[in-house]
Amino acid sequence: MPNFVRELTRTLQAGTAPRLDIRSLNGKVKVTGEDRGDVLVRATVSGRAEFEADLDRLVAAFEDGIRADGDRVLVHEPDEDRGSVFGAFRGGFRFHRRLAIDIEVLAPRGCSLSLHHVNGPVDLREIGGDVGVQMVNGRFEVVDAGGDIDFRHVNGHGLLRNVAGAIDMHYTNGHLEIERASGNINLHLVNGRVDITEVGGSLSVKGVSGAYSYRGPVRGDISMANAHGRITLDLPSDSRFKLDARSLLGAVTSELDVREAGGGRSSGDAPQVSLRSETGRIELRQLRQAEPVGG
Numbered sequence: 001m002p003n004f005v006r007e008l009t010r011t012l013q014a015g016t017a018p019r020l021d022i023r024s025l026n027g028k029v030k031v032t033g034e035d036r037g038d039v040l041v042r043a044t045v046s047g048r049a050e051f052e053a054d055l056d057r058l059v060a061a062f063e064d065g066i067r068a069d070g071d072r073v074l075v076h077e078p079d080e081d082r083g084s085v086f087g088a089f090r091g092g093f094r095f096h097r098r099l100a101i102d103i104e105v106l107a108p109r110g111c112s113l114s115l116h117h118v119n120g121p122v123d124l125r126e127i128g129g130d131v132g133v134q135m136v137n138g139r140f141e142v143v144d145a146g147g148d149i150d151f152r153h154v155n156g157h158g159l160l161r162n163v164a165g166a167i168d169m170h171y172t173n174g175h176l177e178i179e180r181a182s183g184n185i186n187l188h189l190v191n192g193r194v195d196i197t198e199v200g201g202s203l204s205v206k207g208v209s210g211a212y213s214y215r216g217p218v219r220g221d222i223s224m225a226n227a228h229g230r231i232t233l234d235l236p237s238d239s240r241f242k243l244d245a246r247s248l249l250g251a252v253t254s255e256l257d258v259r260e261a262g263g264g265r266s267s268g269d270a271p272q273v274s275l276r277s278e279t280g281r282i283e284l285r286q287l288r289q290a291e292p293v294g295g
Contacts, residue, residue, distance in 0.1 A: 020073050020105060023077055031105045041104070042103075128147065157177075166184045193212075202222070254284035
């Protein structure tokens with residue numbers, strides 16, 4: 001069966017704040033906000049096909065799934081029940097027929113995004129509206145996001161940098177990095193490492209296993225609970241907060257000046273820092289002045 005590559009481009013009109021809805025399987029997805037008044041969709045279809053006519057029908061069916069409906073822009077791969085051609089590719093994994101569709105979307109900065117994706121990297125940049133993502137298997141990056149982030153991810157490394165809104169995330173198997181988030185963060189983790197730098201609101205991290213770290217000032221309540229793994233906080237020496245740190249089997253250490261409740265100056269309305277681990281070590285370390293926060 002010969003290899004094939006087909007490319008297509010569509011330009012759609014959906015206003016200055018379009019709602020992007022992308023559904024994809026196998027391939028790269030990249031969405032970028034720009035100073036523009038339309039939505040440009042580029043796609044590259046590649047893989048193996050037995051008949052050229054099958055490929056032509058597949059590309060035509062995919063192109064039908066790229067359309068504007070008011071302020072909504074849909075980029076949908078064909079469903080299995082839309083025809084035997086794409087169904088053959090979907091079911092063809094057991095016959096080693098591989099199909100990949102790489103999708104790139106250039107949209108106005110005021111856009112929002114709903115993405116469902118399986119197998120492949122995701123790159124989202126300068127999206128001004130809210131972002132909702134459900135994905136399995138693949139690295140992702142979300143950079144310079146203006147709205148709230150609602151993310152469900154399984155298997156892969158992830159990075160969120162410069163997020164203006166709140167982050168709500170369920171994350172399984174991988175390494176998650178968050179750098180500079182202005183809003184509240186709520187994370188539920190299973191089997192993974194998380195490194196967080198500079199949060200403007202509150203931070204809640206709950207998980208089963210893995211190393212958790214936070215680096216930066218304490219601007220809101222911090223809660224980290226980890227059954228099996230280390231918890232590390234690198235904080236400025238003049239940080240002021242109420243601390244409750246406990247580990248069942250691990251040590252709790254601090255480089256910061258910690259006072260017993262009721263001693264010294266009153267904590268008043270200082271943020272609450274609550275740290276829990278069953279088997280891991282808990283460390284509070286002093287953030288060195290020479291260390292830039294946020295990079």
